[in-house]
Amino acid sequence: MKKVLAIILGGGAGTRLYPLTKLRAKPAVPLAGKYRLIDIPVSNCINSQIDKIYVLTQFNSASLNRHLNRTYNFTGFSDGFVEVLAAQQTMENPQWFQGTADAVRQYIWTMKDWDIDEYLILSGDHLYRMDYSKFIERHRETNADITLSVVPIDERRASAFGVMKINDSGRIVDFYEKPKGAELERMRVDTTILGLSPDQARQSPYIASMGIYVFKKNVLIDLLDANKEQTDFGKEIIPSAAKDYNLQAYLFKGYWEDIGTIEAFYESNLALTQQPNPAFSFYDEKAPIYTRSRYLPPTKMLNCTVTESMISEGCILKESRIHHSILGIRSRVGKDCTIEDTMLMGADFYESFPERESLIGNAKIPVGIGPGSTIRRAIVDKNARIGSNVLIVNKDRVEEANREDLGFYVRSGIVVIFKNATIPDGTVI
Numbered sequence: 001m002k003k004v005l006a007i008i009l010g011g012g013a014g015t016r017l018y019p020l021t022k023l024r025a026k027p028a029v030p031l032a033g034k035y036r037l038i039d040i041p042v043s044n045c046i047n048s049q050i051d052k053i054y055v056l057t058q059f060n061s062a063s064l065n066r067h068l069n070r071t072y073n074f075t076g077f078s079d080g081f082v083e084v085l086a087a088q089q090t091m092e093n094p095q096w097f098q099g100t101a102d103a104v105r106q107y108i109w110t111m112k113d114w115d116i117d118e119y120l121i122l123s124g125d126h127l128y129r130m131d132y133s134k135f136i137e138r139h140r141e142t143n144a145d146i147t148l149s150v151v152p153i154d155e156r157r158a159s160a161f162g163v164m165k166i167n168d169s170g171r172i173v174d175f176y177e178k179p180k181g182a183e184l185e186r187m188r189v190d191t192t193i194l195g196l197s198p199d200q201a202r203q204s205p206y207i208a209s210m211g212i213y214v215f216k217k218n219v220l221i222d223l224l225d226a227n228k229e230q231t232d233f234g235k236e237i238i239p240s241a242a243k244d245y246n247l248q249a250y251l252f253k254g255y256w257e258d259i260g261t262i263e264a265f266y267e268s269n270l271a272l273t274q275q276p277n278p279a280f281s282f283y284d285e286k287a288p289i290y291t292r293s294r295y296l297p298p299t300k301m302l303n304c305t306v307t308e309s310m311i312s313e314g315c316i317l318k319e320s321r322i323h324h325s326i327l328g329i330r331s332r333v334g335k336d337c338t339i340e341d342t343m344l345m346g347a348d349f350y351e352s353f354p355e356r357e358s359l360i361g362n363a364k365i366p367v368g369i370g371p372g373s374t375i376r377r378a379i380v381d382k383n384a385r386i387g388s389n390v391l392i393v394n395k396d397r398v399e400e401a402n403r404e405d406l407g408f409y410v411r412s413g414i415v416v417i418f419k420n421a422t423i424p425d426g427t428v429i
Helices: 039-049 062-071 101-113 131-141 182-186 198-203 217-226 233-241 262-269 351-359
Strands: 002-007 051-058 080-088 118-123 127-128 144-155 164-168 172-177 207-215 247-251 257-258 300-302 305-307 317-318 321-323 338-344 372-378 401-403 408-411 416-417
Touching: 002 039, 002 101, 002 131, 039 051, 039 118, 039 127, 051 062, 051 101, 051 164, 062 080, 101 118, 101 217, 101 233, 118 131, 118 217, 131 144, 131 207, 131 247, 144 164, 144 233, 172 233, 172 247, 207 217, 207 233, 217 233, 257 262, 262 338, 262 372, 262 416
Parallel strands: 002 051, 002 118, 051 080, 144 247, 300 317, 305 321, 321 338, 338 372, 372 416
Antiparallel strands: 118 207, 127 257, 144 207, 164 172, 164 207, 401 408, 408 416
16 A cells, blocks of 8 residues: 555635534534544555555645644654645635545645555545555556445435446446436446345435545646646546546445535434444444543533443543533533533533633633533534523424524534534523
């Protein structure tokens, strides 16, 4: 794997994950209480012995850059690196990144100097554990120019992905990005060719791209140079290459979830609390997910009831009930609170006891959840200040609402409290 260079695409403005992306790049969004989305593909690379990793990003990249610099440092051990390449304007390229392929094209001059054979293109907003070495070995065995990692998928979700047809040897003969209607129906295939049972094939009659590609070095360079008007891999580069290049499909059989929307992000996080056998587990010693070491103290729980939940380190919880929830690092929950079906992202810092007493004495609200508050089916971003006796329960069953001036959004019926927001005492949402 020393001959592979990984390129992680940080995505665009992250509008589908707004407001979690208001102050941070999409790959920097917190995950599972203590991780960030970017930790998933980077950890998969490290576990696959791929240690040359570029992360391409364009929006709000400061916190992402800080996280990567503090977390991944191979200095003195190898020539490996994890480095952010942020969008920049130059005389040759006066435009910002126009798409996934354009982002790689603008920095290909940096990447092509490495002595490597393949480029591994990854997305920064998926939850999965994958050994890329097996993926790349299949690419080499079939002498493919491009190999796509694929999963069988049902009709309800198929229109959100690139879908394809393959022949008996696994070669891709047709590819269409996010088809709908008649175009979607045309891409229906018998997925027993992938090894599915007849029942499974009926439930998942489409082959979807995971947005994970491996290119021969010269093939990617030639495609980007010859098709400068093409700016996106899924919509343009891959479909047009299917005619003249050997495109192969690699079936991924593990758990994989695109968590690029608020609803998918919320559901995937809370699914981590399932026992036994959650769909995705961080408890795998052979393929750990890495993140920044923070050296926080153990969590303190004072007369609490906690069920089906994950509590990160450094939290302080007092006489409260926590059910089916995830509490991020440094979360503080006051007395007589109820937290259900909720993701608290925690805080970036602690406020000392005198600081908190001073804030309360001056009719201000400390970081954390104030006493007597109830939160259900919500995401509370970092450093939020929730007052006493607050109800965040979506009492009117609103599906979509923009209350940015009040510090929250409602997306797919899920209340999302902004980072650094203050919700006054007694508020009902």
